[in-house]
Amino acid sequence: MHPRILEVTERLVERSQSTRARYLELMASMASDGPHRGKLQCANFAHGVAGCGVEEDKQRLRLMNEVNVGIVSSYNDMLSAHQPYEHFPEILKEALRELGSVGQFAGGVPAMCDGVTQGEPGMEMSLASREVIAMSTVVALSHNMFDAALCLGICDKIVPGLLIGALRYGHLPTVFVPGGPMPSGIPNKEKAEVRQRYAEGKASREELLESEMKSYHSPGTCTFYGTANTNQVVVEMMGLQLPGSSFVNPYTPLRDELTREAARQVTRLTRQAGQYVPLSRVIDEKTIVNSVVALCATGGSSNHTLHIPAFARAAGIQLTWQDMADISAVVPTLAKVYPNGNADVNHFHACGGVPFLVRTLLDAGLLHEDVYTVMGQGLRHYLREPYLEDGRLAWRDAPMNSLDEGILRPVERPFSPEGGLRVMQGNLGRSVTKISAVVADQRVVEAPARVFHDQAGLAEAFKAGELETDFVAVVRFQGPKANGMPELHKLTPFLGVLQDRGYRVALVTDGRMSGASGKVLAAIHVSPEALDGGVIAKVRDGDVIRVDSETGELTVRVAADELARREPASPPPGQGIGYGRELFAFMRHSFSSAELGASAFTAALDELQ
Known part of the structure; x- marks a missing residue:
């Protein structure tokens, strides 16, 4: 391991010793020897299964050796990135049913689009929505009917919010399920040029609108490397979703099969399967360091200087900006994706993507390999990429070399020696x-x-x-x-x-x-x-x-x-008044400083942990 990465990790462990220990104690106390639903009173249990549309599911839930998976989704059909999630719950339930398991849609979380609200009153609720999403996730899981969870989310505040909430139910195995980016539209450089000409009064609103609609043109995540796609790289390199799954386009056979496999994989992590790996074990100090390495190596979103400290704290880990900057100083920039370059995330994925990044960073000693992931122990599970073989999901070794070093490079030939x-x-x-x-x-x-x-x-x-x-x-x-x-x-x-x-x-x-x-x-x-x-x-x-x-x-x-x-x-x-913003006044008063994640939960978690 690189000595700086080890140094930051060691001081993070030391700084977080007491809060992390109390978090793990809490998670252990919430875990049980068998499914929690088995301890519910009969009336409570009956309420929990009454809505099952398939009688077979009801009967399975009475058997404590069967797995019940709670599905938490950020679906709405206004937000392009999350529109594909409309179809995911049925895909997931079907895959679980084939295993003899059950999936229940536990709850929805709000998903607002910063692209729509930029410069509008709604943008003032954007960061607060992360806290609402975390609380909504907790509410969804609060029925204690579940042995595992699947979290469906992609964009800016949504993945951090889901993770903060899921970490408070960290005794459950949890897998994140991405939806994928929209296919590439017009080149990002062309889009930026039209925006700049419009700002100078040299392009009409009609020209600007035409350009934007050619860029944001179909279901899927926006293809520039903003917060949404940074989320995907960070979460994959934290071992929270399937290898190579971040940037497979929606409404494709491979995307659907990856969704099914996420359902299958989360059942393998349960007590019933005999290899219990709860979320609280996957997220530790080494995983948090890996998340920062992922951010820095890709020139990712500055919003993650808020989000990573916030979700780290939800796991009892006290990450600081200085920790992040010290990591950035030794992690080279290996990707050039708009706005840091002209390529988009589809190009990034095609030339090697996350699996290539994991390989080159592991070989350079810049990532912790000895971590738990949703695929098992060890980050080297993430050196593979998915493909279809006769319609079935299969895995192969990812490319050893970048297919385009104008977009993605090895550690030996970085775009910059530091993360920026x-x-x-x-x-x-x-x-x-x-x-x-x-x-x-x-x-x-x-x-x-x-x-x-x-x-x-x-x-x-x-x-x-x-x-x-x-x-x-x-x-x-x-x-x-x-x-x-x-x-x-x-x-x-x-x-x-x-x-x-x-x-x-x-x-x-x-x-x-x-x-x-x-x-x-x-x-x-x-x-x-x-x-x-x-x-x-x-x-x-x-x-x-x-x-x-x-x-x-x-x-x-x-x-x-x-x-x-x-x-x-x-x-x-x-x-802060009008358009519903006044309802968030209590939350604004509770927000911590930006360095502590600008979170309404900081004081409560510090008191608890």
């Missing part, structure tokens, strides 16, 4: 930045501040021609406690245009920039946030700010005594 994730700190607080798509001469910006309280203010200033200069955009009151920490992806085209015109620009915000952030230097997730006493609330137009991703400096060039005298700005009136 940095911790920034200074008198403005702590933040993170992702520089994998930022060119070298744009990684340090020192310029006067232009302060905004939302994305719309910056857009208006751009259209008025007020930003034709070097500047650092400070967009504040966008943190978790202020308004739920919406993504600020709408800023990208405007700042990108100004950078292309030769101006030196950067962004500093207590909000999020999304998994689609790219070429503009951005210090995001600034903590403390403006509403929580952060210095970012005291910055004024014209203050010189240095954003140095090389040294990790995030500083406003104002004397300490001057900053102390300044009154912090007030949040914009009416923030």
Whole structure:
């Protein structure tokens, strides 16, 4: 193993010793010698089986040696990534029935699309939806009728939310079931060019709409490498779903057979099958380190600097940004997928995908091989890829070499010697930045501040021609406690245009920039946030700010005594009200800092664990 990976793992184990032990004790106390449904009162049990549509299922559930699998799904037919899940429950139930097992649809979780809500009021509920999904997962599993669980989810907050919830039922074997990406549409470079021309007023709305609809054109996950597809790589390399299953397109025979195999595989992990592997055993400190390696090696979404600490904490593991940055410093960038390159995830999958990444990272000592996975002990199970042989699922060794080194490379020939994730700190607080798509001469910006309280203010200033200069955009009151920490992806085209015109620009915000952030230097997730006493609330137009991703400096060039005298700005009136946002006020008040995952559960879990 690489000494840095070992060092981070060892300190993570030491730091988490007491909380992890208490978590495992809780999971052990929740586990039982046999199916929990066997201990239910007769009336309770009758309620639990009354809805079975097949009489045979009812009778099987009375036998404690049969497996009952709870299905938790994020299906809705508005969200392209999750539309295919409409058909998965019946596929899963049929596969389970063939084994003499039973599948029950335990519950649905909400699935909102950040692509639809970008720049809209609904985006302020996006991060909070992760907590709602976690709670919905717990509610779905709360009937204690199940011996195992299947979690159906792909996109941004949905997989982390499902995992947080499932970890609170970590005594159950659990397999995640992906749905796959839509086929490739127009090239990502072409899409980005139309967006930028529209921001400059050089393309009509009709042209923009035509471009977007050619890009997002069918059921399946969006094909750029944002948070949704980062989820898939991370979850696969954590050993939570079947090898090579992340990027098989929906509505194909191979996708359907992988779905059936997920049902079959989860039954093999139950007590009844004799090789009990609960989720709490699969997720440990080594698995969490592997998740960060997966993120860094692929230049994945900066949103995972929130999500990985949050779901790690749900398993009693206390991951920090510094842990993640230290891993990033020694993990090379091996993938170039939009926005870090021009390829999409279908191209990434075709040239070797996750199995190739696992091979090259394992051989370099950058991944822990000695972990439990849903395929058994050892990450080398993930060096295989699925295919159909006479209509049946089979496995073969994945390619030894990348089929296109313009997209995917071995450790020996990386795109960059590091993963591009940095911790920034200074008198403005702590933040993170992702520089994998930022060119070298744009990684340090020192310029006067232009302060905004939302994305719309910056857009208006751009259209008025007020930003034709070097500047650092400070967009504040966008943190978790202020308004739920919406993504600020709408800023990208405007700042990108100004950078292309030769101006030196950067962004500093207590909000999020999304998994689609790219070429503009951005210090995001600034903590403390403006509403929580952060210095970012005291910055004024014209203050010189240095954003140095090389040294990790995030500083406003104002004397300490001057900053102390300044009154912090007030949040914009009416923030967080309307379109149902007021119902999430209690959750915003409970959110932890971004470094602790911006989670409403942090305080409760810390008290418990």
